[in-house]
Amino acid sequence: MTAQIAAFLTVDGVTTGSIYVLIALGFVLIFAVTRVIFVPFGDIAAFTALTLSALQTKHLPGTVGLVAALAALATLLEVIRLARARRPGQIPRALLFYLVLPLIPAAAVWATAGMTLPLPVTIILALALILPIAPLLDRVVFRPIADGTVLLLLTVSVALHFALVGLGLLFFGPEGVRTEPMSDYMVMVAGVPVSGQTLMIMAAAVIFSGLLFLFFEFTITGKSLHATAVNRTGARLMGIRPERAGTIAYLLGSLLAGISGILISPVNTIFYDSGFLIGLKAFVGAIIGGLVSFPVTAIGALFVGILESFAAFQNSAFKEVIVFGVLIPVLMWRSYTFAHSEEDIDE
Amino acid sequence: MALLEIDNLTVSYGKAEAVRGVSLNVETGRIVTVIGPNGAGKTSLLTAAMGLLRAGGTLRFDGEDISQLETEKRIEMGLCLVPEKRELFADMSVYDNLLLGGFIGRHDRARVRSDMDAVFDRFPRLAERRTQKAGTLSGGERQMLALGRALMGRPRLLMLDEPSLGLAPLIIREIFHIISSLRETGVSILLVEQNARAALETADFGYVMETGEIGHSGPAEGLIHDPRLIATYLGAGH
Numbered sequence: 198m199t200a201q202i203a204a205f206l207t208v209d210g211v212t213t214g215s216i217y218v219l220i221a222l223g224f225v226l227i228f229a230v231t232r233v234i235f236v237p238f239g240d241i242a243a244f245t246a247l248t249l250s251a252l253q254t255k256h257l258p259g260t261v262g263l264v265a266a267l268a269a270l271a272t273l274l275e276v277i278r279l280a281r282a283r284r285p286g287q288i289p290r291a292l293l294f295y296l297v298l299p300l301i302p303a304a305a306v307w308a309t310a311g312m313t314l315p316l317p318v319t320i321i322l323a324l325a326l327i328l329p330i331a332p333l334l335d336r337v338v339f340r341p342i343a344d345g346t347v348l349l350l351l352t353v354s355v356a357l358h359f360a361l362v363g364l365g366l367l368f369f370g371p372e373g374v375r376t377e378p379m380s381d382y383m384v385m386v387a388g389v390p391v392s393g394q395t396l397m398i399m400a401a402a403v404i405f406s407g408l409l410f411l412f413f414e415f416t417i418t419g420k421s422l423h424a425t426a427v428n429r430t431g432a433r434l435m436g437i438r439p440e441r442a443g444t445i446a447y448l449l450g451s452l453l454a455g456i457s458g459i460l461i462s463p464v465n466t467i468f469y470d471s472g473f474l475i476g477l478k479a480f481v482g483a484i485i486g487g488l489v490s491f492p493v494t495a496i497g498a499l500f501v502g503i504l505e506s507f508a509a510f511q512n513s514a515f516k517e518v519i520v521f522g523v524l525i526p527v528l529m530w531r532s533y534t535f536a537h538s539e540e541d542i543d544e
Numbered sequence: 545m546a547l548l549e550i551d552n553l554t555v556s557y558g559k560a561e562a563v564r565g566v567s568l569n570v571e572t573g574r575i576v577t578v579i580g581p582n583g584a585g586k587t588s589l590l591t592a593a594m595g596l597l598r599a600g601g602t603l604r605f606d607g608e609d610i611s612q613l614e615t616e617k618r619i620e621m622g623l624c625l626v627p628e629k630r631e632l633f634a635d636m637s638v639y640d641n642l643l644l645g646g647f648i649g650r651h652d653r654a655r656v657r658s659d660m661d662a663v664f665d666r667f668p669r670l671a672e673r674r675t676q677k678a679g680t681l682s683g684g685e686r687q688m689l690a691l692g693r694a695l696m697g698r699p700r701l702l703m704l705d706e707p708s709l710g711l712a713p714l715i716i717r718e719i720f721h722i723i724s725s726l727r728e729t730g731v732s733i734l735l736v737e738q739n740a741r742a743a744l745e746t747a748d749f750g751y752v753m754e755t756g757e758i759g760h761s762g763p764a765e766g767l768i769h770d771p772r773l774i775a776t777y778l779g780a781g782h
């Protein structure tokens with residue numbers, strides 16, 4: 198392997214890794230706040246790409262129906278809960294958050310379907326439509342079992358993933374899509390061609406990691422999410438609602454996943470079931486970070502991307518085998534370090 | 545009128561009843577203590593009052609029935625619990641812990657800032673350690689942080705679950721001194737303690753709880769000299 202090829206593979210790996218970084222940060226964020234390993238996270242990324250493609254080819258994306266159905270279901274559950282608890286005064290608020298807000302992007306997409314829209318508008322519409330899905334799934338699926346074990350939550354999460362893949366096939370069909378490139382800029386770095394798309398992907402990973410850091414470090418909302426993650430009871434006693442913290446975590450995570458879906462779809466063909474592998478590789482990164490550390494997660498996700506790129510060059514048939522083969526020793530190492538750090542946590 | 549009225553409160557874990565028909569009042573501006581041995585149901589009582597545990601009976605706060613309200617609503621009304629386990633945010637700084645204590649008043653930055661200054665005035669040790677992680681504080685400092693964090697929410701009723709637990713005698717004196725000094729801020733206090741003597745010396749009124757029920761009650765002054773209590777809870781030495 199020449200230095201030139203190594204440089205090329207590294208750029209390629211960092212690009213893919215940056216996508217994993219965005220999704221992996223979302224995994225950690227959601228797990229920390231809700232204890233849910235949100236397996237369908239890769240599907241959220243894929244659905245964003247597929248929704249964007251549908252908008253660009255002037256079809257009505259099936260995700261509109263999904264959002265509408267989930268919003269209706271979540272609203273129903275919430276109204277029943279409030280009625281049972283004899284708190285009818287809170288119903289208007291529930292209608293606003295569970296019905297009106299999610300239906301706004303759905304209605305916008307529905308109304309503009311078939312129109313020729315500028316690229317940035319389609320991107321914003323696709324993102325806005327995807328954002329409510331995970332928080333609504335949280336309300337409908339996870340909140341009723343919020344006190345369950347991590348294993349129960351994970352099992353349900355896996356089931357949810359399969360349900361979403363099935364819906365994906367129904368909504369988008371079996372064909373893969375590629376969305377319009379966002380720029381045709383190209384620059385040579387150390388003899389390696391780097392596209393504008395690649396630069397955008399790397400920039401997005403850096404910017405959103407930075408924003409996430411600032412959010413946790415400097416905003417009271419960010420700190421309240423962190424507090425919920427480290428001590429749920431303590432957070433509740435301060436008046437922080439864990440459900441609300443969870444919703445914010447799902448929204449932020451979905452934004453990260455959605456952006457990665459939009460950035461990847463001009464360079465990789467996305468199928469209805471592409472989310473799983475993307476999500477799984479990002480998850481390896483999150484596991485390297487122990488599902489708690491954001492910086493280690495980002496490094497881990499980049500590592501997975503680079504590993505994948507070199508593995509594909511050495512032997513493309515065994516690319517996935519090599520990547521996931523690495524997961525096993527990493528998991529063993531992490532579970533070993535966990536067993537030791539947990540003893541310190543209990544006072 | 546009493547600020548908090550607990551009427552016939554019951555708490556069960558499965559079939560076992562931990563609290564059986566407890567009624568007690570906390571008058572505005574008073575320090576009321578509930579003393580009793582391990583397993584008497586004191587923690588269960590406070591946890592239920594906070595709405596973190598399902599309970600039977602009625603709770604009234606400032607005359608309003610709060611029995612059906614969720615925890616967050618009770619906190620917004622002015623109830624506050626400093627739990628037995630403190631529940632600090634261990635990997636966050638002292639400053640951040642206090643900031644989160646003011647979560648319900650977060651939209652008023654001036655209020656948070658002045659409350660923070662007041663807490664640092666009251667607990668100079670916390671001021672020195674504002675950037676230190678809560679998990680690395682000593683036991684006494686942790687209890688001070690738990691108290692300071694609670695005060696950041698401007699509670700009207702502060703419920704303290706064994707604030708002296710696990711602390712050295714000298715620090716216990718300091719903590720009880722601070723609790724007495726909170727009286728001047730107008731906050732009412734429901735103090736749960738095993739350290740009966742210190743609690744009764746600090747409080748205005750006392751209840752004695754045993755196996756889920758209130759046995760005696762009366763002005764703290766009287767309970768300290770009650771021969772039945774001296775034998776069981778207060779020890780012979782005076």
Ligand SMILES: Nc1ncnc2c1ncn2[C@@H]1O[C@H](COP(=O)(O)OP(=O)(O)OP(=O)(O)O)[C@@H](O)[C@H]1O
Binds near residue numbers: 580584585588589738
């Ligand atoms: N989560 C629980 N599940 C089952 N039983 C419980 C639970 N929590 C408390 N109990 C039981 O309820 C009874 C009262 O416990 P509680 O913690 O309220 O007592 P306490 O007066 O606070 O005791 P201590 O002074 O030791 O803190 C005890 O018998 C205890 O074993």
Ligand SMILES: [Mg+2]
Binds near residue numbers: 706
């Ligand atoms: Mg107790």
